[in-house]
Amino acid sequence: MKDKKDASSKTKFDLKKITQLKGYSSFTSALMAIFLGLVFGFLVMLFANPGSAVAGFRYVVIGGLRRIGDVFYFATPILMTGLAVGFAFKMGLFNIGASGQYTMGVFFALYVSFMWDLPPGIHWVVAILAGMVGGMIWGFIPGFFKAFLNVNEVITSIMFNYIGMYLVDMLIQGNAMMYVSSTTRTRYVPMGAQIPSLGISGSNVNMGIIIGIVIAVILYIVLQKTTFGYELKATGFNKFASEYAGMQGKKNIILAMVISGGLAGLGGAFLILAPSGIAGSSMTYEPINIIAANGFNGIAVSLLGNSHPLGIIFSAVFISHIQRGGTLASLVGYKPEIIDVVIAVIIYFSAFAMIMKSSVSEFIKKKLGKKQIQVPKEAE
Amino acid sequence: MDIVYYLVQNMLPVAIPLLLVALGGMFSERSGVINIGLEGIMLFGAYFGALFVYNVQGSSMGPQTILLLGMVIAGLAGFVYSLLLSFASVTMKANQVISGTALNMLIPAAVLLFSKMFFNSDGITTNKNFYIREIPILGDIPVLGQLFFQKTYLTVMIGFVFLAIATIVLYKTRFGLRLRACGEHPHAADFVGINVHKMRYAGVSISGVLAGIGGFFYSVGVMDGNVNGHTGVAGFGFLALAVMIFGQWKPLRIMFAALFFAFLRTLAYSVSLIPFLFNLGINQTYYKMLPYLATMLVLALTSRKSRAPKAEGIPYDKSQR
Numbered sequence: 206m207k208d209k210k211d212a213s214s215k216t217k218f219d220l221k222k223i224t225q226l227k228g229y230s231s232f233t234s235a236l237m238a239i240f241l242g243l244v245f246g247f248l249v250m251l252f253a254n255p256g257s258a259v260a261g262f263r264y265v266v267i268g269g270l271r272r273i274g275d276v277f278y279f280a281t282p283i284l285m286t287g288l289a290v291g292f293a294f295k296m297g298l299f300n301i302g303a304s305g306q307y308t309m310g311v312f313f314a315l316y317v318s319f320m321w322d323l324p325p326g327i328h329w330v331v332a333i334l335a336g337m338v339g340g341m342i343w344g345f346i347p348g349f350f351k352a353f354l355n356v357n358e359v360i361t362s363i364m365f366n367y368i369g370m371y372l373v374d375m376l377i378q379g380n381a382m383m384y385v386s387s388t389t390r391t392r393y394v395p396m397g398a399q400i401p402s403l404g405i406s407g408s409n410v411n412m413g414i415i416i417g418i419v420i421a422v423i424l425y426i427v428l429q430k431t432t433f434g435y436e437l438k439a440t441g442f443n444k445f446a447s448e449y450a451g452m453q454g455k456k457n458i459i460l461a462m463v464i465s466g467g468l469a470g471l472g473g474a475f476l477i478l479a480p481s482g483i484a485g486s487s488m489t490y491e492p493i494n495i496i497a498a499n500g501f502n503g504i505a506v507s508l509l510g511n512s513h514p515l516g517i518i519f520s521a522v523f524i525s526h527i528q529r530g531g532t533l534a535s536l537v538g539y540k541p542e543i544i545d546v547v548i549a550v551i552i553y554f555s556a557f558a559m560i561m562k563s564s565v566s567e568f569i570k571k572k573l574g575k576k577q578i579q580v581p582k583e584a585e
Numbered sequence: 586m587d588i589v590y591y592l593v594q595n596m597l598p599v600a601i602p603l604l605l606v607a608l609g610g611m612f613s614e615r616s617g618v619i620n621i622g623l624e625g626i627m628l629f630g631a632y633f634g635a636l637f638v639y640n641v642q643g644s645s646m647g648p649q650t651i652l653l654l655g656m657v658i659a660g661l662a663g664f665v666y667s668l669l670l671s672f673a674s675v676t677m678k679a680n681q682v683i684s685g686t687a688l689n690m691l692i693p694a695a696v697l698l699f700s701k702m703f704f705n706s707d708g709i710t711t712n713k714n715f716y717i718r719e720i721p722i723l724g725d726i727p728v729l730g731q732l733f734f735q736k737t738y739l740t741v742m743i744g745f746v747f748l749a750i751a752t753i754v755l756y757k758t759r760f761g762l763r764l765r766a767c768g769e770h771p772h773a774a775d776f777v778g779i780n781v782h783k784m785r786y787a788g789v790s791i792s793g794v795l796a797g798i799g800g801f802f803y804s805v806g807v808m809d810g811n812v813n814g815h816t817g818v819a820g821f822g823f824l825a826l827a828v829m830i831f832g833q834w835k836p837l838r839i840m841f842a843a844l845f846f847a848f849l850r851t852l853a854y855s856v857s858l859i860p861f862l863f864n865l866g867i868n869q870t871y872y873k874m875l876p877y878l879a880t881m882l883v884l885a886l887t888s889r890k891s892r893a894p895k896a897e898g899i900p901y902d903k904s905q906r
Contacts, residue, residue: 301686354885356881356888360884363827364823372870375871495816501686540697540698540702542695545693545697548690549687557679
């Protein structure tokens with residue numbers, strides 16, 4: 206009896222240790238939000254067309270596994286915009302302007318790949334860096350407005366989403382080297398400026414995803430192991446206290462936004478310089494005055510990954526996975542927009558998943574606690 | 586002079602949605618909740634309003650009656666949808682910006698999904714004409730009649746009525762005073778017996794009603810009865826937030842700010858009709874950027890002495906008192 210009690214208390218202790226880890230807690234709350242989002246999606250499917258709901262739902266959940274290359278291919282841009290949003294979020298800044306920064310990245314990368322004549326080996330590298338610079342410029346503006354003019358970064362970055370979108374569309378339409386007016390799209394990016402493919406047959410997955418994951422790991426190290434990362438997080442927790450401790454809040458705000466913008470710009474470059482399924486061609490950009498959706502998907506990715514660089518890798522892959530699944534669900538008659546609905550629901554729940562989870566786990570603990578009392582009684 | 590008439594006549598239907606939604610944002614923020622989901626609420630209201638108009642447009646009801654009923658439906662829809670935000674950010678104490686963003690992301694996708702399923706298109710287009718050529722008697726007043734009571738929509742007059750009501754409610758009623766207290770110092774408000782959660786629910790709900798109506802008026806006065814998931818309300822919900830900040834969370838100032846932006850936007854879309862601007866030969870896209878650039882400029886100049894409600898964005902937690 207005594208041994209049993211000891212053993213149970215020991216395992217209980219261990220379990221507590223794990224469940225009290227921050228990472229574990231945010232992981233389970235993300236899982237719970239995903240679960241609720243998927244359930245909601247299934248209900249919508251049932252409502253829309255009960256007959257094929259199960260088949261459609263199967264496509265959504267596991268359909269992406271068969272196209273794992275495509276999953277990674279489409280995960281690359283949202284990984285970068287997710288990192289962008291997450292990095293700014295660590296400092297308490299909500300960078301809703303990832304779309305604009307991403308669009309600027311697209312434009313700068315396109316400009317370098319069409320207008321500059323560089324040797325094939327380094328052309329794509331320079332184009333990627335140009336995309337990063339484009340995003341940095343667009344990230345600098347909200348940072349500057351926030352630091353020196355006290356304008357909320359949410360408003361600034363929303364305004365610059367629109368300004369960037371109009372600007373890029375105008376510049377591309379006015380440039381005959383890039384734009385083909387008969388197809389209302391840009392030309393294919395020159396071969397030398399395309400990111401090398403990883404050569405996995407049947408998919409377009411390219412170097413971009415590897416660079417993206419490396420960047421995520423670097424960000425993790427910067428946030429965890431450097432003074433700069435510490436200052437960023439400290440400012441995120443308490444602006445006034447960190448200022449009092451001698452940290453330069455204004456400089457850090459601008460730096461964080463510039464880095465965040467650069468990450469989003471990289472996302473744009475990775476998208477537009479990626480080789481496509483048709484041999485020898487690449488992605489093209491269509492200037493149609495619409496804010497880039499990948500920027501907002503980045504917000505979803507970041508929130509789901511709890512703004513943690515390594516968490517964001519997984520959430521980007523997951524979101525891309527169900528997006529592929531959503532495309533496949535159209536095989537049984539569902540519209541792919543259903544995935545956007547599911548993602549929005551996931552974000553809605555993840556906003557308060559932590560609180561919801563703690564009440565649920567309390568409920569479970571109560572139940573478990575009762576059981577533990579009951580078990581020894583039965584043994585006797 | 587004709588150009589001035591033209592600009593004012595076209596500016597007002599654009600200004601009214603901005604005004605209403607910004608007033609909505611004001612009520613929400615004055616109660617202490619940042620409502621960044623206005624964009625989504627607008628589209629939700631607009632869609633339900635349009636759905637109603639679509640279903641009754643064949644009947645014998647007069648167009649202005651339909652408009653009024655559609656407005657009620659849009660307001661109700663906005664109210665219901667805003668409850669999602671209140672639940673997340675007041676009851677569950679979630680991050681207000683995140684839950685608002687989720688609401689914004691949900692609606693365009695849901696509208697596209699629903700419309701593709703039932704209408705086989707990206708949205709709804711109604712063909713009821715709400716346009717008023719000239720209001721009797723008032724339209725005959727020399728200059729003012731031409732400016733305000735000709736070639737207009739009923740929405741314009743309703744908008745100004747709402748402005749008057751909002752001003753009175755915010756400043757002259759007990760409810761308004763309590764609402765403002767919850768946005769400035771919720772703990773003190775709680776201490777004197779005001780139910781902070783209830784007041785915040787009320788603030789967000791008012792913003793939901795106004796945003797729903799604003800969205801419907803946008804679809805009527807700006808989009809000619811079209812609501813779709815691709816363009817949505819074209820950032821008007823976000824612009825309204827900027828208008829609200831520019832208006833320093835005060836009704837009258839918000840009206841002037843809304844008129845200012847509406848004027849710039851109307852100007853941008855009618856450059857080809859104004860010989861002077863057209864002859865400058867500037868790419869019209871620059872004019873389209875103008876409202877956004879002007880917003881930034883104005884905010885940069887005014888935000889230093891910003892008078893935002895002190896407790897906005899912070900979930901109210903009784904135990905922190």
